[in-house]
Amino acid sequence: MATANGRTAEQVRLDIEAERERLANALEDVRAGMDVNAKLKGKVPAAAAGALALGFVVSGGIGATMRLLMRRSREDRTKARFGPFSFGDRD
Numbered sequence: 001m002a003t004a005n006g007r008t009a010e011q012v013r014l015d016i017e018a019e020r021e022r023l024a025n026a027l028e029d030v031r032a033g034m035d036v037n038a039k040l041k042g043k044v045p046a047a048a049a050g051a052l053a054l055g056f057v058v059s060g061g062i063g064a065t066m067r068l069l070m071r072r073s074r075e076d077r078t079k080a081r082f083g084p085f086s087f088g089d090r091d
Contacts (some may be wrong), residue, residue, distance in 0.1 A: 007015075031040075040047070
């Protein structure tokens with residue numbers, strides 16, 4: 001029994017089965033391409049260490065620079081020192 005386009009039911013079933021196979025293969029390719037864990041598996045410790053070091057340097061670098069710049073404006077002439085306390089004049 002031929003359909004309107006001249007194909008039999010068996011030919012249509014075979015085409016549908018072939019299309020399912022192509023879609024399944026394409027889906028596997030997409031899943032493999034999106035697997036971030038596989039791509040970063042060996043690089044995670046290095047990336048985490050790099051991020052930690054970068055954060056430490058950036059936060060410490062900003063803090064040290066501000067401490068250096070602000071200390072100059074807060075320096076005073078010490079008149080007396082008693083343990084951790086000191087007394088002085090500020091201009």
